[in-house]
Amino acid sequence: MSRRRLSDEDRELWERVKGSAVPLHARQPIPRQTQVPKAVAPPVPLPTPALPKPAPSKPVAHFRVGQAADHRRSNDLLPGLADSLANLPLRMDAGRFGKLKRGKLGPEARIDLHGMTLAQAHPELIGFILGARASGKRLVLVITGKGRPNDIDAPMPARAGRLRHDVPRWLSLPPLVSVVLQVAPAHRRHGGEGALYVYLRAP
Numbered sequence: 001m002s003r004r005r006l007s008d009e010d011r012e013l014w015e016r017v018k019g020s021a022v023p024l025h026a027r028q029p030i031p032r033q034t035q036v037p038k039a040v041a042p043p044v045p046l047p048t049p050a051l052p053k054p055a056p057s058k059p060v061a062h063f064r065v066g067q068a069a070d071h072r073r074s075n076d077l078l079p080g081l082a083d084s085l086a087n088l089p090l091r092m093d094a095g096r097f098g099k100l101k102r103g104k105l106g107p108e109a110r111i112d113l114h115g116m117t118l119a120q121a122h123p124e125l126i127g128f129i130l131g132a133r134a135s136g137k138r139l140v141l142v143i144t145g146k147g148r149p150n151d152i153d154a155p156m157p158a159r160a161g162r163l164r165h166d167v168p169r170w171l172s173l174p175p176l177v178s179v180v181l182q183v184a185p186a187h188r189r190h191g192g193e194g195a196l197y198v199y200l201r202a203p
Contacts, residue, residue, distance in 0.1 A: 004022050006055055023135075025170055043055065045052065056115060067148070074130070075177070076134045080195075081164060081185070083169070084168065085168065085183060085184055085185055085196075086181070088183065090182070091181050091182050092181050092182045093197050095162060097184070099183075099201065100184060100197055101184060101187065102187065103127050103186075103187025103188070103189045103190060105139055105183060105197075106134055106139075107139050107140055107141035107190065107197070108137040108138065108139055108140060109128075109132050109134070109137050109140045109141070110129040110140060110141040110142070110143060111124065111125065111140070111141075111143065112143040113142065113143060113144055113145075113163060113167070114143055114144065114145035114163075114194070115126065116163070117146070118163060119163065121163055121166075122170060124171075125142065125167065125170055125171075125176075126175065128140070128175060129141075129171075129176050129180065129198065129200070130175065130176075130179065133179045133200045133201070134199065134203070136203055138197050138199060138202070139197060139199050139200070140197075140200065141186060141190055141191065141195055141196070141197060141198070141200070142195065142196045142198055143166050143191055143194060143195045144161070144163050144164040144194060144195065144196065145161070145163065145164065146161055146164065146193050146194045147161020147162065147163065156196055164193075164194070167196060168183055168196065170184075171183050171198060178200070178201075179200055180198055180199075180200060181199045181200060181201045182197075182198075182199040183196055183197070183198055183199075184197045184199075185197070
């Protein structure tokens, strides 16, 4: 097949079209890197904080295999009831609180929860406290009992006197927290460790 030669007129037209054409993707010249990038310094590690020195451990008491354990010693890791109540903030008059602790103030009403289960004692306590406050009483006595000693053969340890420890917690929760001003251990003339003074807010 023979190639057809362009005429002079066609060649002139082609040159004009070719000269006016614009490329779709113009090639950008690659810039030469003139500066060498600076080396990035490695991050400086933060100083490791010094750990506190462990407290010196107490020497373990000598124990012989087969030795009888002293069950009179309490294994309770929680603070005792007297310590917990002593840490409560003082909300009542300091002078009256001093008389209260010395047993100089006589309770105006009392409730005996001793022997009740937790499910029985909780609603009884709520009804008693709200009723005493509604009748204008300020100081009442809640008898909880000291509680039976723990069963040493029980699979799980339990606090002795569960009711004795739960009553202060109930007094710090609604609906009683809004009417109770102060809770304190009773003087021995009013029951000692087995009872609590509950001082109510003024109606």
